Amino acid sequence: RFAEEFTGKGGKFIYCESVADAIEELKSMKAENGWQHIFTWENEIKDAFCNYNFQKGSIGFTIENSDAAISLCESLVAEDGSIIFN
Numbered sequence: 001r002f003a004e005e006f007t008g009k010g011g012k013f014i015y016c017e018s019v020a021d022a023i024e025e026l027k028s029m030k031a032e033n034g035w036q037h038i039f040t041w042e043n044e045i046k047d048a049f050c051n052y053n054f055q056k057g058s059i060g061f062t063i064e065n066s067d068a069a070i071s072l073c074e075s076l077v078a079e080d081g082s083i084i085f086n
Helices: 002-008 019-033 043-051
Strands: none
Touching: 019 043
């Protein structure tokens, strides 16, 4: 059901072999979609952002004033196929 909903809403699957590749994909998605800020609350993702010089200076951003959000919790979006980045 998830795959059908996801692709039906224009979703695309992107495979990355490393965290560096994933950050590069995020950079591309951010530019392609005109996003100013991608929100995350998990320290593992924040650390990856810092380690790969992505989105520094994000103090003050909340999920409400961000263009996108990323989380390690896949089950939050898997039911309706909105978007997933793992």
